[in-house]
Amino acid sequence: MDFRVDIEGLDSLKNNLDRSSENLEQVLNAMRSR
Structure with a gap:
């Protein structure tokens, strides 16, 4: 596995x-302030 790719994806x-x-x-x- 290429962990660098996984880390970039994460x-x-x-x-x-x-x-x-x-x-x-x-x-x-916004919903609370109504």
């Missing part, structure tokens, strides 16, 4: 998850 996956969780927080905050 890095991009983590970044995508970070962005998704930020978006979810914004949605939740």
